[in-house]
Amino acid sequence: MSAWYVFSAMGFYPVDPVSGKYEIGTPLFPEMQMHLSNGNTFTVLAPTVSKENIYIQAVKFDGKPYSKSYITHEQIMEGATLEFEMGNTPGPVWYK
Secondary structure (H helix, E strand, O other): OHHHHHHHHHOEEEEEOOOOEEEEOOOOOOEEEEEOOOOOEEEEEOOOOOOOOOEEEEEEEOOEEOOOOEEEHHHHHHOEEEEEEEEOOOOOOOOO
16 A cells, blocks of 8 residues: 555556556645656656645646546656646546
């Protein structure tokens, strides 16, 4: 459970480790970086996350709108930036 919590606090977590997919959820921190063994860096940004702003309004992946409810292990390992726009009310569904 502790590993799941660490993932979830970053804003994504594995549901099925075999699939290589991580479901997107609410991050706890405004910024987080993972320095990967291959030299790449995976960054998660949620500058407006707070006790009140817990609802995902939109997601960007490397600066482009992202409409999937998951990211993949390959995307993480390539190094990228996952950015969350947060709000204090549930917004429209941002994923398809």
